[in-house]
Amino acid sequence: MMIDRDGIARPGTPERxxxxxxxxxxxxxxxxxxMDGNGRWAKGRNMTRVQGHRAGAQAVRIILETAxxxxxxxxxxxxxxxxxxxxxxxxxxxxxxxLKEFIDSQLETFKNxxxxxxxxxxxxxxxxxxxxxxxxxxxxxxxxxGTVVQIALNYSGRHELSRVIRAAVADAGQGRLTPEAIDENxxxxxxxxxxxxxxxxxxxxxxxxRVSNFLLWQIAYSEIYFTEVLWPDFGxxxxxxxxxxxxxxxxxxxGLAPENSSGTQTNGASPVQT
Ligand code: FPP
Numbered sequence: 001m002m003i004d005r006d007g008i009a010r011p012g013t014p015e016r017x018x019x020x021x022x023x024x025x026x027x028x029x030x031x032x033x034x035m036d037g038n039g040r041w042a043k044g045r046n047m048t049r050v051q052g053h054r055a056g057a058q059a060v061r062i063i064l065e066t067a068x069x070x071x072x073x074x075x076x077x078x079x080x081x082x083x084x085x086x087x088x089x090x091x092x093x094x095x096x097x098x099l100k101e102f103i104d105s106q107l108e109t110f111k112n113x114x115x116x117x118x119x120x121x122x123x124x125x126x127x128x129x130x131x132x133x134x135x136x137x138x139x140x141x142x143x144x145x146g147t148v149v150q151i152a153l154n155y156s157g158r159h160e161l162s163r164v165i166r167a168a169v170a171d172a173g174q175g176r177l178t179p180e181a182i183d184e185n186x187x188x189x190x191x192x193x194x195x196x197x198x199x200x201x202x203x204x205x206x207x208x209x210r211v212s213n214f215l216l217w218q219i220a221y222s223e224i225y226f227t228e229v230l231w232p233d234f235g236x237x238x239x240x241x242x243x244x245x246x247x248x249x250x251x252x253x254x255g256l257a258p259e260n261s262s263g264t265q266t267n268g269a270s271p272v273q274t
Contacts, residue, residue, distance in 0.1 A: 001071040008069045009236060018240040028200035028246055030074040031067065032222070034214055035060070037206025037230030044230075050094040055232035057102050061109075066236050068113045068147045070243075074196045076120070076150040078214050082159045096126070099153070100133045107137055114146030120192035121155030122163065148196060155192070157216030164190045193218055201246045203239075205231045223249045 003024050009015035035056055042052030060077060067075045079099060085092060103117070110117055117137040126134075134153075167190055171177035188194060199215060199222045207228040211219065225242045227234070250257060 003071055004069065008066060009240070015237045015240060018237060018244055022240060022244050023247060024070070026247055027070060027072060027243060028223075029072070029197050030076070030199045030201075031072055031242075032076040032078070032199040032202045032215055032219070033063070034078045034202070034204040034212060035231040035234075036204060036208055038232055040206065041230040041232040049091055050098075052232060053091075053095055053098055057098055059232050059234050060102070061106065062235060063239055064106075064115065064147075064149055065109075065113065066239055067149075068115055072147055074148040074150060074199075076152060076193070076196075076199065076215070078152045078155070078212075080121075080153045080155070081213060082122070082154055082156040083213070085154075096130055099151075100130050103133050103137050103151075107140060110137065110141050110149070111144065114144045115141060116144040116146065116148045117141045118148055118150045119153050120150055120160070121153040122159060123153060125154055150193070150196065152214070156213040157218075158213055160192050161217060187217065191217060198222065200251075201225060201242065203227070203242050205229050205234050221251070221253050223251065 005016070005019055005024075009019045038052035038056040039049045040052075041055060042049050045051075064075065080095060084095070087095075109115075119134055119138070123131055123134065164187060168177060168182055168186075172179075193215070198218045198220065202211075202215070202219055202222045202224045204210075204212075204224070204226050207226070209226050211224075215222075223246050225245050227238060227242065229238050
């Protein structure tokens with residue numbers, strides 16, 4: 001895919017300066033994002049938490065557009081965790097309304113940008129109207145060949161792994177699965193993320209430095225990038241900074257540094273000195 005640098009950041013802008021330090025042939029294939037800090041962003045402005053989430057949805061729009069323009073294969077966004085039900089009912093309800101509105105309103109943009117919409121997580125508990133929107137978005141973008149947008153809804157890594165184990169035991173009970181057949185490949189094929197590569201890069205905003213039950217199995221070798229920026233403020237420049245930082249990491253996957261080994265997989269980065 002031809003990447004149009006001018007379409008991502010106009011020449012002469014601070015964003016463009018960062019973009020020009022990024023090697024477009026060595027981008028992460030899969031970026032996962034923990035979008036944190038909507039509440040604090042709102043509090044700092046005397047706004048309601050729901051207004052913070054609304055501003056967060058705008059940031060999502062911009063990051064998806066940038067990911068699509070960069071030709072990133074997969075972007076996974078942690079929008080609602082299995083633990084988020086513990087928040088006040090009004091906030092929970094507002095979050096689902098916002099998500100539904102976002103998906104309905106962005107559907108044409110998804111199609112125009114060749115984005116394929118997917119979800120991960122346990123959707124059974126969601127309201128029928130939300131599930132209908134998700135189904136429509138999934139169906140109408142199924143033939144898109146560009147960036148895969150995976151939204152994690154009622155998701156947590158432990159919950160996902162429990163469901164995989166439950167499926168294994170059920171299959172074994174019916175005589176369709178032997179213990180020997182369960183290996184890492186079998187597990188990968190039964191995760192919600194089946195078919196997508198593991199995240200190369202995980203980003204968490206708002207200064208918290210933890211993984212919070214997101215993609216626990218899949219992030220075994222992911223590079224993790226933390227930034228103080230609150231999610232609603234996370235813009236093109238911040239996303240590009242994360243990609244630049246990723247290219248400066250030395251990925252060894254348990255092997256040796258590239259100069260000491262021929263077969264080690266890296267992100268193709270010779271570290272950029274800044
Ligand atoms: C964390 O901020 C954010 C969430 C729990 C929800 C994420 C949702 C969005 C960004 C909006 C809609 C999403 C999409 C995909 C359109 P927080 O409320 O925990 O912030 P705090 O830690 O500052 O309180």
